[in-house]
Each structure stands twice: as C-alpha cells, then as structure tokens.
Amino acid sequence: MNRLDWINLAYLVAALGFAFSLKWMSSAATARRGVLAGEIGFIIAVGATLFWPDMTNEGYVLIAVAVLIGAAIGVPLGLLVPMTSMPERIALSHAFGGLAAGLVGVAFYYIKYEKVTEFNMAVIGGEVILGFLVFTGSLLAAGKLIGWLPQRPIVYPGQNYLNFTVLGAAVALVIWLIIDPSQTYLIPVVAVLGGLFGILLIVPIGGADMPTVIALLNSYGGLSAALLGIVLNNKLLIVAGALDGASGLILSIIMCRAMNRSFTNVLFGAFGAVDEVAAGDGPQGSVRSASTDEAGDLLKNARSVVVVPGYGMAVAQAQHKVRELADALDKEGVDVRFAIHPVAGRMPGHMNVLLAEANVPYEQLLDMDEINDDFPQVDVVLVLGANDVVNPAARHNASSPIYGMPILNVDQAGCVMVVKRGMSAGFAGIENELFFNEKTLMVFGDAKTVVGELVTEVTGQRDAISL
Ligand code: NAP
Numbered sequence: 001m002n003r004l005d006w007i008n009l010a011y012l013v014a015a016l017g018f019a020f021s022l023k024w025m026s027s028a029a030t031a032r033r034g035v036l037a038g039e040i041g042f043i044i045a046v047g048a049t050l051f052w053p054d055m056t057n058e059g060y061v062l063i064a065v066a067v068l069i070g071a072a073i074g075v076p077l078g079l080l081v082p083m084t085s086m087p088e089r090i091a092l093s094h095a096f097g098g099l100a101a102g103l104v105g106v107a108f109y110y111i112k113y114e115k116v117t118e119f120n121m122a123v124i125g126g127e128v129i130l131g132f133l134v135f136t137g138s139l140l141a142a143g144k145l146i147g148w149l150p151q152r153p154i155v156y157p158g159q160n161y162l163n164f165t166v167l168g169a170a171v172a173l174v175i176w177l178i179i180d181p182s183q184t185y186l187i188p189v190v191a192v193l194g195g196l197f198g199i200l201l202i203v204p205i206g207g208a209d210m211p212t213v214i215a216l217l218n219s220y221g222g223l224s225a226a227l228l229g230i231v232l233n234n235k236l237l238i239v240a241g242a243l244d245g246a247s248g249l250i251l252s253i254i255m256c257r258a259m260n261r262s263f264t265n266v267l268f269g270a271f272g273a274v275d276e277v278a279a280g281d282g283p284q285g286s287v288r289s290a291s292t293d294e295a296g297d298l299l300k301n302a303r304s305v306v307v308v309p310g311y312g313m314a315v316a317q318a319q320h321k322v323r324e325l326a327d328a329l330d331k332e333g334v335d336v337r338f339a340i341h342p343v344a345g346r347m348p349g350h351m352n353v354l355l356a357e358a359n360v361p362y363e364q365l366l367d368m369d370e371i372n373d374d375f376p377q378v379d380v381v382l383v384l385g386a387n388d389v390v391n392p393a394a395r396h397n398a399s400s401p402i403y404g405m406p407i408l409n410v411d412q413a414g415c416v417m418v419v420k421r422g423m424s425a426g427f428a429g430i431e432n433e434l435f436f437n438e439k440t441l442m443v444f445g446d447a448k449t450v451v452g453e454l455v456t457e458v459t460g461q462r463d464a465i466s467l
Pocket of ligand 1: 111175209210211212257258259264309310311312313315316341344345346347348349350385387389390419420421422424425427428445446448453463
C-alpha cells in the first residue's frame with residue numbers, strides 16, 4: 001500500500017466514525033459515545049490529511065496558524081456560551097464553516113481556472129454560492145437570536161422576486177464561467193451575490209423561528225462541503241458533507257413537524273410571523289395557585305408523577321434540583337417519569353441534554369409518543385417552565401398560531417401543577433388555557449427555587465430542622 005492508500009483507509013475509518021456518531025447521537029443513552037466517535041473521526045481525518053503527498057513546510061505552518069486561530073475562537077465559545085444560547089452559537093459555527101467552504105472554492109478556482117473542466121466549474125460555482133449564502137445567512141440568524149438585529153420578520157412587496165433575481169444572477173454568472181472560465185473577475189461577484197442571497201433569505205424570517213432555519217442552513221453548509229469534496233477530489237469531504245447535509249435536512253423537517261410549520265415556507269423564507277389576531281385572543285378566567293407546602297404534599301402522596309420540563313427549566317438551570325426531587329419522590333415510592341416534547345426549550349434535544357447533565361437515568365426520559373397515551377392514568381403532572389408544548393389550544397383552536405402542533409396531553413392527568421414565575425406567555429406569545437383548567441394548580445416562582453423547596457417538603461428536612 002502506498003501513502004495515498006493509507007490516507008484513504010484512514011478516511012474510511014473517519015467516515016465510519018462520523019456515521020456512528022450520528023447514529024449514537026440519536027439517543028440520549030448513547031449520545032456521549034456519539035460525540036466521542038465524531039471527535040475521533042475528526043482527529044483521524046485531519047491527521048491523515050497532514051500526510052497528503054503535496055504538503056509543503058509552508059503548508060504545515062499555515063495549518064498550524066489556522067488551528068491556533070480556530071482554537072482561540074472555538075474553545076472560549078465552547079466553554080463560555082450557556083446552553084440556553086446554543087442556537088446562536090451553532091449559527092456562528094455554521095457561518096465559519098460556510099465562509100471556509102466558500103473561500104476554499106474561490107482559491108481553488110484561481111489556482112486551477114486555466115485547466116478547470118466544465119463539470120468542476122459548475123460544482124465550484126454551486127459551492128461558492130452555497131458557502132457564502134450559509135456565511136451571511138448564519139451571521140444574520142445569530143444576530144437576530146442574540147438580539148443585535150431586529151427579531152421581527154421584514155417583509156415587503158416583490159420580496160421573493162428580488163430574492164430569486166439575485167440567485168438567478170449568481171447562477172447566470174456561473175453558467176458564463178462554465179462557458180468561459182477565464183473571466184476571473186466574475187467569481188468574486190458570484191460570492192457577493194451568494195452572500196446577498198443569504199441575507200435576503202433570512203430577512204423575512206422572525207427571530208423566533210431561527211432555530212429551524214439554522215438546521216436548514218446546516219444542511220446547505222453540508223451540501224457546500226460535499227461539493228467542495230468533489231472539487232478537491234476528497235472522498236471524505238463528500239461523505240462528511242453529505243452526512244451533514246442530510247442530517248440538517250432531517251432535523252429541520254422534524255422541527256417543522258413538531259412546531260407545525262410548513263417546510264416549504266422555511267425553504268422559501270417569509271415564515272415566522274405570528275398571527276396577531278389569534279395571539280391576542282386568549283382564554284379568560286381565574287387561576288388556582290398553590291404553595292410549595294401544598295404542592296409537596298400532593299407530590300408525595302401521588303402514585304405516579306410525570307415531570308414536563310420546558311424552556312423555563314433551562315433558564316432557571318433547575319435540572320439538578322429536579323433530579324434531587326425525582327430521587328426524593330422515588331424514595332417515597334412514587335413512580336417518576338419525564339415527558340420530553342421534541343421542541344421543548346430552544347433547540348432539539350435541549351431538555352435531554354440538561355437532564356443528562358444532571359444524571360437523570362435515560363430510562364426515565366420518555367418521548368411524546370411514548371408517554372402521551374399514559375396521561376389519563378397519571379396522578380400528578382409537574383409542568384416545569386413549559387408552556388406552548390402543553391397548551392391544549394393546539395388540539396382544538398383553529399385560530400391559534402400553534403394549532404396542529406402535537407402537544408403533551410397533560411390536561412388528561414388527574415392533577416396538573418405548573419411552575420413558572422408569573423402568567424407570561426411562552427415562545428409563541430399566546431395565553432395558555434391549561435392554566436385556567438380546574439385541575440391545574442399554579443405554583444409561582446423561579447423553577448430552581450420552587451423545586452428546591454419541593455425537595456425540602458418531600459424529604460421533610462425542614463420539619464426535621466425545626467423540631
Ligand atoms: P415556552 O413556551 O417558551 O415557555 C417557557 C415558559 O417558561 C414561559 O412561559 C416562562 O413563563 C417560563 N419561565 C421562564 N423563565 C423561568 C424561570 N426562571 N422559572 C420558571 N419558569 C420560567 O417553553 P416550552 O413549553 O419549552 O416551548 C418551547 C417553545 O419554543 C415552543 O413554542 C417551540 O415551538 C419553540 N421552539 C423550540 C425549538 C426547539 O428546537 N426546541 C426551536 C425553536 C422554537 P414566566 O415568564 O411566567 O416564568
């Protein structure tokens with residue numbers, strides 16, 4: 001075997017690492033192993049590439065500098081950004097990936113344009129458009145999520161015509177380059193038009209719907225990397241890009257289904273505007289509130305409790321206290337399970353990650369489909385900082401913005417306890433009729449504080465101290 005054969009063998013092993021990584025990351029029980037498989041895959045891939053026959057000393061120096069710059073940005077991002085800001089962090093990573101793919105495509109063109117085939121020129125063109133589209137689109141998405149840019153969708157007449165004119169112009173220039181690759185001044189214009197299209201695509205989408213769009217940009221980024229692999233004749237890049245593209249696409253389809261969004265609307269932008277009339281109409285009435293003493297008693301005396309975590313649990317960082325509560329109830333003989341809605345929180349898997357961090361056993365975490373039929377037999381549901389994902393309006397109120405979104409049927413349980421700070425709406429900006437249900441008890445307060453007090457109630461520690 002020559003050196004190239006060894007490199008290709010290493011690439012094959014790395015590709016297997018990526019495939020297993022995705023497979024294992026699809027379940028909370030194997031997710032850590034999945035991350036490790038992906039990391040090992042990347043180390044093998046990058047390591048093998050360093051032995052590429054054309055490598056020069058100057059190349060090694062440039063790679064070392066690039067690794068240092070990348071690490072200087074990536075390590076603080078990984079360490080400092082909180083879990084609640086993951087969507088914007090991921091958007092920033094995509095922006096860097098898109099920029100890298102776009103710049104490599106441009107560089108490759110300038111090195112090879114005199115001998116480039118028509119096929120390769122078409123692939124470079126597509127890759128540059130996609131790379132710069134992902135770069136600007138992801139930056140804009142991150143800006144909207146961080147709050148540096150206005151979150152509201154910006155819509156104007158003729159928007160789609162303008163968008164497709166810009167894209168059409170970029171494609172037309174690529175066709176010109178296929179016919180005559182020596183028009184070297186055209187490729188920067190293609191890059192700018194690709195970037196402009198990325199901005200125009202994201203402008204009409206509200207900040208609230210950004211996480212879905214980010215999954216889609218991830219998919220475009222993967223496609224761009226796969227095209228780059230074709231241009232560079234690098235099989236690993238083709239495989240990795242295809243895996244990235246396909247998984248991003250599947251993720252955005254799952255998110256669209258779980259949020260009852262039309263996938264075509266995401267593809268063509270201009271979605272995410274909340275129906276103002278429907279949002280204003282909400283259920284009226286009074287709510288019943290309970291103290292943590294009462295709530296603790298109810299929990300202790302229940303046979304089965306289902307905890308429904310939501311965005312509020314993430315904000316309060318209450319996951320460790322929740323684990324303590326589950327353990328305390330378990331000791332009292334209560335059957336405790338967790339019901340996880342696919343879009344609870346602000347990113348897919350948000351609740352799974354937090355509960356795994358607190359070492360909640362995986363077998364206690366149940367997906368919506370696994371638990372929804374059980375709610376009529378459940379004594380107490382503890383809704384912890386969740387709102388939209390338990391709003392029964394999604395089932396029957398056709399004028400509600402969340403109508404059709406699958407929800408956790410907690411209102412079918414014997415008693416529902418909702419922990420939140422006040423009566424504020426959730427992500428969709430609408431009132432929740434669950435709070436006005438006669439079976440519902442509101443326990444007002446920060447999720448971490450309330451759950452901490454519930455732990456004290458259930459374990460009886462406070463009584464022991466006061467005696
Ligand atoms: P949600 O509907 O956003 O509601 C969260 C609730 O948590 C709020 O009503 C808030 O009420 C409460 N809260 C905030 N801070 C709290 C704290 N410190 N302690 C206690 N409560 C607190 O959350 P969700 O039910 O998890 O639903 C997720 C929403 O995000 C869905 O509409 C989904 O479509 C959307 N979304 C999800 C994803 C994803 O991938 N997961 C992506 C995009 C969009 P108070 O202010 O009154 O406390």
